[in-house]
Amino acid sequence: MSVSVREVAALAGVSVGTVSNVLNRPDKVTEATVVRVREAIEQLGFVRNDAARQLRAGRSRSIGLVVLDAGNPFFTDLARGAEARALRDGLAVLLGNSDEDAERERSYLELFEEQRVAGLLITPVGHVVPRLERLRERGTPTVLVDRQAENATFSSVAVDDVAGGHMAVSHLVEIGRRRIAFVGGPAGIRQVSDRLEGARRALAEHSTVTIEVIETESLTVLQGRAVGEAIRARPKSERPDAIFAANDLLAVGLLQGLMILSDIRVPEDIALIGYDDIAFASSSVVPLSSIRQPSALIGSTAVDLLLREAATTGDFAHEQVVFQPELIVRASTSTTVASSDE
Amino acid sequence: MSVSVREVAALAGVSVGTVSNVLNRPDKVTEATVVRVREAIEQLGFVRNDAARQLRAGRSRSIGLVVLDAGNPFFTDLARGAEARALRDGLAVLLGNSDEDAERERSYLELFEEQRVAGLLITPVGHVVPRLERLRERGTPTVLVDRQAENATFSSVAVDDVAGGHMAVSHLVEIGRRRIAFVGGPAGIRQVSDRLEGARRALAEHSTVTIEVIETESLTVLQGRAVGEAIRARPKSERPDAIFAANDLLAVGLLQGLMILSDIRVPEDIALIGYDDIAFASSSVVPLSSIRQPSALIGSTAVDLLLREAATTGDFAHEQVVFQPELIVRASTSTTVASSDE
DNA sequence: CGCCGATTATGATACGTTTCACCCTAACGC
DNA sequence: GCGTTAGGGTGAAACGTATCATAATCGGCG
Numbered sequence: 001m002s003v004s005v006r007e008v009a010a011l012a013g014v015s016v017g018t019v020s021n022v023l024n025r026p027d028k029v030t031e032a033t034v035v036r037v038r039e040a041i042e043q044l045g046f047v048r049n050d051a052a053r054q055l056r057a058g059r060s061r062s063i064g065l066v067v068l069d070a071g072n073p074f075f076t077d078l079a080r081g082a083e084a085r086a087l088r089d090g091l092a093v094l095l096g097n098s099d100e101d102a103e104r105e106r107s108y109l110e111l112f113e114e115q116r117v118a119g120l121l122i123t124p125v126g127h128v129v130p131r132l133e134r135l136r137e138r139g140t141p142t143v144l145v146d147r148q149a150e151n152a153t154f155s156s157v158a159v160d161d162v163a164g165g166h167m168a169v170s171h172l173v174e175i176g177r178r179r180i181a182f183v184g185g186p187a188g189i190r191q192v193s194d195r196l197e198g199a200r201r202a203l204a205e206h207s208t209v210t211i212e213v214i215e216t217e218s219l220t221v222l223q224g225r226a227v228g229e230a231i232r233a234r235p236k237s238e239r240p241d242a243i244f245a246a247n248d249l250l251a252v253g254l255l256q257g258l259m260i261l262s263d264i265r266v267p268e269d270i271a272l273i274g275y276d277d278i279a280f281a282s283s284s285v286v287p288l289s290s291i292r293q294p295s296a297l298i299g300s301t302a303v304d305l306l307l308r309e310a311a312t313t314g315d316f317a318h319e320q321v322v323f324q325p326e327l328i329v330r331a332s333t334s335t336t337v338a339s340s341d342e
Numbered sequence: 343m344s345v346s347v348r349e350v351a352a353l354a355g356v357s358v359g360t361v362s363n364v365l366n367r368p369d370k371v372t373e374a375t376v377v378r379v380r381e382a383i384e385q386l387g388f389v390r391n392d393a394a395r396q397l398r399a400g401r402s403r404s405i406g407l408v409v410l411d412a413g414n415p416f417f418t419d420l421a422r423g424a425e426a427r428a429l430r431d432g433l434a435v436l437l438g439n440s441d442e443d444a445e446r447e448r449s450y451l452e453l454f455e456e457q458r459v460a461g462l463l464i465t466p467v468g469h470v471v472p473r474l475e476r477l478r479e480r481g482t483p484t485v486l487v488d489r490q491a492e493n494a495t496f497s498s499v500a501v502d503d504v505a506g507g508h509m510a511v512s513h514l515v516e517i518g519r520r521r522i523a524f525v526g527g528p529a530g531i532r533q534v535s536d537r538l539e540g541a542r543r544a545l546a547e548h549s550t551v552t553i554e555v556i557e558t559e560s561l562t563v564l565q566g567r568a569v570g571e572a573i574r575a576r577p578k579s580e581r582p583d584a585i586f587a588a589n590d591l592l593a594v595g596l597l598q599g600l601m602i603l604s605d606i607r608v609p610e611d612i613a614l615i616g617y618d619d620i621a622f623a624s625s626s627v628v629p630l631s632s633i634r635q636p637s638a639l640i641g642s643t644a645v646d647l648l649l650r651e652a653a654t655t656g657d658f659a660h661e662q663v664v665f666q667p668e669l670i671v672r673a674s675t676s677t678t679v680a681s682s683d684e
Numbered sequence: 685c686g687c688c689g690a691t692t693a694t695g696a697t698a699c700g701t702t703t704c705a706c707c708c709t710a711a712c713g714c
Numbered sequence: 715g716c717g718t719t720a721g722g723g724t725g726a727a728a729c730g731t732a733t734c735a736t737a738a739t740c741g742g743c744g
Contacts, residue, residue: 004730015694020732045476050456052730054393055699071418092453095437111434114392134387221621256625279563280622283594346700357724362702394700397729
């Protein structure tokens with residue numbers, strides 16, 4: 001059925017070893033032979049079998065990336081950054097979408113483990129550290145993405161979410177808001193709890209400000225819309241005067257839920273700030289204030305760390321990279337400014 | 343280094359064949375033996391080597407999916423649909439992003455071919471038919487996605503883009519627009535040319551309406567913004583009174599480019615309609631009219647066709663599924679209606 | 685002309701799994 | 715008690731590649 005090196009070798013009148021050399025180290029083979037083998041390959045339509053190659057090599061040329069939500073532009077940008085960086089070293093990136101679900105996460109880890117990936121990038125949901133440690137023992141380096149490793153036992157690249165939460169809420173307070181709602185969840189997700197923690201710290205500096213936490217099942221537009229509608233249904237006096245959403249998807253959904261068929265004005269009645277600064281944030285109904293993260297840079301840096309860790313034999317080289325987020329103010333939190341966007 | 347079935351077998355005191363049976367057909371093995379083997383697996387931390395498995399099987403348990411733009415929600419939704427359907431048959435989906443670039447597309451095809459994927463889903467950019475035919479000869483079925491196969495030589499699942507283009511422009515004409523601009527590109531992409539074709543047909547029915555084609559390099563927010571700014575820079579009299587964007591990403595960008603620091607009103611001065619109806623369309627500055635496609639359904643149907651084709655031995659079973667798009671009217675094309683959204 | 689080193693080519697081997705033809709044993713029917 | 719059968723288990727073979735020790739070839743030089 002399938003064409004193998006053996007048949008190529010036969011047609012070209014050389015040994016299989018030579019064919020392999022043409023494929024992998026053409027400089028070690030005479031020009032004339034190279035040509036002859038290449039012709040045979042062409043003629044037979046030979047395509048190298050990656051499974052055999054991997055089996056022999058003991059390791060694949062791919063790295064696995066498990067993200068929380070492949071539909072979130074923040075993660076697609078991150079993936080794009082990772083892919084570009086990996087490509088420079090001839091590595092492919094396998095993308096897995098855990099959808100914030102520990103079970104799905106586990107099944108992707110299993111898949112990647114069976115594939116003997118060259119490395120693993122993950123934004124963890126469940127309790128995966130033991131599994132990751134097992135992987136490491138096998139020689140598969142792991143880098144935690146968008147999440148700081150608590151005990152420096154893994155390399156990680158993250159953005160300071162506590163600082164980001166602090167920024168967001170400080171900003172809301174500065175524009176005069178006092179009844180703030182935090183919308184996000186599930187609470188088990190580190191990014192969410194850190195952003196909330198930052199928000200709380202900002203509050204601690206202003207005793208007159210209160211915060212209400214509204215937990216969601218996931219960080220999606222749909223969930224945001226549901227919460228928005230719930231808030232809209234409240235009597236005016238019980239509504240917050242500002243909302244800090246744990247990400248932009250929620251914020252966009254909130255905007256829909258709050259404004260549709262409603263007299264609520266954003267930001268006049270309720271100011272709104274999101275997180276991630278996805279490309280759509282600047283063009284939503286009311287352009288969205290947000291906390292910007294360098295998504296593509298996170299991805300490429302993660303691959304960088306991964307490769308560095310893979311190259312190091314002594315395994316005490318765990319690096320923790322932490323980027324600082326940036327406040328982007330747009331119309332959703334500014335009554336006066338005519339946002340000039342970017 | 344790595345643990346193999348052999349060592350598991352040794353520890354459990356059985357043969358390798360039995361271990362394999364426990365892994366793949368546990369019902370064929372005595373309960374007691376199963377337990378013993380499972381314990382050995384656990385104890386040694388054995389993880390099945392997928393490369394060896396594939397090598398033996400001759401085929402992988404993954405299907406490849408090559409899309410035009412992994413950052414476009416239309417395609418992430420499509421991918422999600424495909425993944426969910428594939429999972430039901432125990433298949434993984436490998437996602438490749440061609441970024442509308444023939445070279446990248448080629449390299450993903452090569453990768454998938456080397457991986458001996460069980461099947462291929464592709465939204466083609468370049469001239470890939472010969473390569474796909476070669477794949478088919480090898481026994482790898484292919485389904486064209488979001489693109490009708492011209493000569494019924496491949497299975498395909500698509501949406502009638504000509505009809506969609508017709509819908510969009512008919513709608514613009516109906517609300518009284520006469521100077522229409524079509525924004526999209528590159529022209530080589532079938533979806534773009536079909537939508538334009540549909541637009542032209544709609545025009546043919548109204549001799550007083552003119553169309554201007556503005557070609558873009560890609561279908562992204564950035565490109566849309568650039569075109570929007572170019573239109574904004576024109577003298578008022580030379581601006582179109584309606585724009586049909588080849589997808590929502592462009593439309594969102596156009597919205598940004600047209601409205602920022604500008605007195606142009608949408609839809610009063612320029613009506614705007616996009617294509618795909620991504621989740622963000624309903625929550626943009628001006629909620630966007632669009633042509634809706636059943637993205638997840640396209641993905642799952644494509645996998646369906648793929649599996650059906652893979653099951654068929656006689657190879658004359660190419661099916662062409664064509665869905666009809668749906669016009670979604672929102673504020674960007676309606677001066678009067680206070681959009682009730684969904 | 686013969687020797688040597690360098691350059692090329694060879695081909696057996698191993699990677700870890702699944703499969704399949706075969707063996708063993710115990711139970712069953714007659 | 716013997717033949718038959720079925721259920722469990724065995725282990726060698728094969729999948730297609732890369733590697734590496736070995737062999738062949740060549741050119742140059744003494």
